[in-house]
Amino acid sequence: MSAAQAAANDTAPRLALEAVSRAFDGTAAVREVSLTVEAGEVVCLLGPSGCGKSTSLRIAAGVERQDAGRVLIDGQPVSDDRGHAPPEGRSVGLMFQDYALFPHLTVAENVAFGLRGRRARDRQAVVADYLLRVGLKGYGEKYPHQLSGGEQQRVALARALAPRPRVMLMDEPFSGLDTRLRDEVREETLSILKREGTAVLMVTHEPDEAMRMADRIALMREGRIVQVGAPYHVYNYPVDRKAAAFFSDLNIIHGVVRDRQTDTPFGLFLTPKMRDQADVEIIARPQHIKIVEDAGEGGTRPLVTPADGMPAHGRVLRARFTGAQSLIEVTMDHDGSVLKVTVPYAWLPEPGTPVWLSLRRDRCFLFPCVNQRVVETPWAAE
Numbered sequence: 596m597s598a599a600q601a602a603a604n605d606t607a608p609r610l611a612l613e614a615v616s617r618a619f620d621g622t623a624a625v626r627e628v629s630l631t632v633e634a635g636e637v638v639c640l641l642g643p644s645g646c647g648k649s650t651s652l653r654i655a656a657g658v659e660r661q662d663a664g665r666v667l668i669d670g671q672p673v674s675d676d677r678g679h680a681p682p683e684g685r686s687v688g689l690m691f692q693d694y695a696l697f698p699h700l701t702v703a704e705n706v707a708f709g710l711r712g713r714r715a716r717d718r719q720a721v722v723a724d725y726l727l728r729v730g731l732k733g734y735g736e737k738y739p740h741q742l743s744g745g746e747q748q749r750v751a752l753a754r755a756l757a758p759r760p761r762v763m764l765m766d767e768p769f770s771g772l773d774t775r776l777r778d779e780v781r782e783e784t785l786s787i788l789k790r791e792g793t794a795v796l797m798v799t800h801e802p803d804e805a806m807r808m809a810d811r812i813a814l815m816r817e818g819r820i821v822q823v824g825a826p827y828h829v830y831n832y833p834v835d836r837k838a839a840a841f842f843s844d845l846n847i848i849h850g851v852v853r854d855r856q857t858d859t860p861f862g863l864f865l866t867p868k869m870r871d872q873a874d875v876e877i878i879a880r881p882q883h884i885k886i887v888e889d890a891g892e893g894g895t896r897p898l899v900t901p902a903d904g905m906p907a908h909g910r911v912l913r914a915r916f917t918g919a920q921s922l923i924e925v926t927m928d929h930d931g932s933v934l935k936v937t938v939p940y941a942w943l944p945e946p947g948t949p950v951w952l953s954l955r956r957d958r959c960f961l962f963p964c965v966n967q968r969v970v971e972t973p974w975a976a977e
């Protein structure tokens with residue numbers, strides 16, 4: 596390797612996909628996907644079923660070959676139109692749903708699998724070290740069927756990490772575990788990966804999982820990456836309604852632009868960049884709508900403030916307690932639409948209870964109306 600190449604390696608991302616595309620039978624599965632993952636970083640590819648997440652990951656792994664674009668590890672092409680290194684020639688660790696442990700091999704033999712070619716004594720030392728790191732010291736002679744699901748997952752992690760891969764590629768690695776165990780194994784895995792400083796690209800279709808695990812989330816739709824950013828950023832600054840809808844239920848309030856403003860039952864919104872007469876969607880997540888009971892005659896109506904705009908009146912349709920929060924559905928007086936509100940405590944007002952709702956304006960998203968049509972069930976993610 597030349598000095599210039601070595602210098603490039605120091606600054607290059609651990610993994611880079613450059614304008615990678617792949618079609619199956621003439622149908623595009625991945626379209627010009629570009630993405631980087633740095634050492635010590637966890638990037639989650641998130642998106643609905645069939646959007647091309649797994650295909651992108653398999654291309655990064657070398658299990659699949661792209662039709663166009665390049666894959667680079669440490670700045671060096673491992674797949675482009677001139678050549679294609681197989682997975683074992685890329686220094687990648689794989690944890691895929693279908694990469695189960697070998698049932699006829701012991702735990703130690705499973706972990707040693709990726710260390711073939713090394714001296715037996717080295718291999719034993721590395722296996723013992725990685726079983727210790729994943730909290731399975733003393734499990735080496737057991738067989739996979741003697742372990743719990745979580746323990747098996749940790750063996751799979753040790754097997755993937757033992758060869759010290761530059762990049763770890765994980766496809767829904769926790770999906771086989773039940774919910775409680777999944778949380779535990781996920782946290783453990785994350786702390787081990789962070790300690791190792793591996794670059795991690797992980798596929799998931801669960802927003803919660805991506806929010807918990809990722810340093811950056813790459814949101815995919817129909818083969819493309821539509822948004823990349825820190826979880827906070829992607830959640831709070833979605834590029835469009837579908838991106839917003841991926842993370843929670845949504846409430847959509849419609850308005851029409853007049854004189855650079857949009858008038859709604861919740862007050863005026865400034866919409867300086869939208870053309871006159873344009874239909875606008877004002878989108879609020881359920882936790883970003885404030886709700887107070889209307890105390891009736893003599894009670895006080897919530898104040899109109901710059902932060903919350905104007906309160907609008909409605910009646911409780913139903914309320915449910917879901918553990919960490921209460922979900923209250925409210926039928927609005929002005930148009931009969933139903934808005935969903937959550938509060939982080941137990942509150943179950945009777946159906947028919949009069950309430951005032953106001954929007955946390957700093958948390959609302961404004962977008963031009965999708966296809967210029969009214970959405971009947973705005974919370975249903977399309």
Ligand SMILES: Nc1ncnc2c1ncn2[C@@H]1O[C@H](COP(=O)(O)OP(=O)(O)OP(=O)(O)O)[C@@H](O)[C@H]1O
Pocket residue numbers: 619620623624642643644645646647648649650651800
């Ligand atoms: N080997 C293949 N042959 C034909 N079509 C394929 C193949 N692999 C993937 N596809 C198609 O490519 C598209 C993207 O699939 P991919 O598995 O990458 O999506 P995904 O986002 O990972 O979905 P899921 O979350 O359901 O696994 C889908 O329409 C899928 O049917």
